[in-house]
Amino acid sequence: MSEVTVRVSHVSKRFGDVHAVRDVSFEVSAGECFGLLGPNGAGKSTTLKMLTTLLRSDEGEIEIAGRALAKEPTRIRECIGYVPQMLSVDGNLTGYENLLIFAKLYGLRRREREERIIEILEMTGLEEAADRLVKTYSGGMIRKLEIGQAILHHPKVLFLDEPTVGLDPVARKGVWEHIERLQHEQNMTILLTTHYMEEAESLCTRIAIMSRGQIAALGTAAELREQMGNPDATMDDVFTHYAGKFDNQEGGMKSVFRSRRTAKRLG
């Protein structure tokens, strides 16, 4: 058994009458790429926000790298990287400056900063664009820069919220390859959310399908097919099967608005 990096046990979150996340439990091992899959409004982003200390859970416990999130949020922030669904770089700064700001926020020392920024720029293939304003970047370049910002400090876990939403197929491919490299070459533990089946299948070692705030199924892609009783099912069949489990309604106006706006910004 490899070491558990993220442990979520019986976590719930309510917004007024809406039970956004209910009794969710799962574990992510070191070096694993874990996917939270589900339709809009299933509770994926809310779960991620709780894991990244942005939202406090109402019930349950979260542990990251052996530390209780509720007790030591600042320590947790030192060892996680987070790329929100929305745009998280400043278009009026250059790629280099965007990286430098976060290197400073993560408390890297001057020498480490320089080295690490150069490493990240090489890894993302953004060396030549480093001194250009980010508002001139393409959607794929922006995503890679955002991921680069989040791994400056060698986090124990990287959280990606819908990393390829709104990207064209070529840029999506590029971001996938980048995530795969992080996982295989750097042995990074990654937790990502997505509503693209093929994305979850090609990137993730294990997948949890969420529906109406609950985990409807959890396992490798092959296990999910088996549990469904149809080993030949396409991943889309699997998704539809489990996502409908709790009588899911489409994500509300707000989530549609969010993802379209993100799509527009990145596109």
Add this chain to the structure above:
Amino acid sequence: MSSGVAEPQNAWAKGRSRVWLYFSHVFTILEMEVWKLRKDPSELIMRGIQPALWLLVFGQAFSRFRVLPSGNVSYKAFLTPGILAQSVTFISIFYGISIIWERDMGLLQKVATTPIRKSALALGKMLSASVRSLGQAIIIILLALILGIHMNFGVGAVAGVLLMVILGGAFFSGLSMVIAAIVRTRERMMGIGQLITMPLFFSSNALYPMSVMPVWLKVIATINPMSYLVDGLRGLLIATPDAHFGLDVLVLVAAGLVVLGLNTVLYPRILSG
């Protein structure tokens, strides 16, 4: 190439004092604003137009009436510190909009998942607004020099003016961030900003001395922080005999600390859009 998770000692963990890190975080937030302003100073220059109009048009016309007891200085000299305070207040009171903007984009959430303390983020943002206000101060001082308005432009006085502007800008932008955290949308923030700017301005001593105010207005002017900003600036620039520089600094620092505290508490509210 270093090896991610396998590396035992992370860079951040090396023993540096927390205080140092706190202020380096504040400075980083501030730096980000300065870099952006340096790339595109057009906004600062545009914002210099309005105070210029006040001095050139309103100031010129009013100084002919000689109805206001501006002491032994010209009305234009009396008005200039008031207009400086006004432009600091107005530029800062809408600062919350840019916080909401960053929240809507996602940048604020990402910053919030780094080890930065909530109060360091709030303080950094407040001082960022002060930097914008400093731009205004420089434009207005240059304008006053060009117009030949007689004021005290000694090194000490100008340094004091810059200090007052930093304090004023930090307080009013902090207040704006508190409002932003409560109302949470840009539209409402615009509305509230519009609603409070004029009452703040007219219920202060920016355009007329407190001595000509009716009692009820005097009471309001006394609790209006803008009056202390005006008083401090006026004391430095035209050496009004009844200025209380120490009290003015104290009031602005205390008010700034109160809004900093409120922002630290209210910060989760602004994150949840």
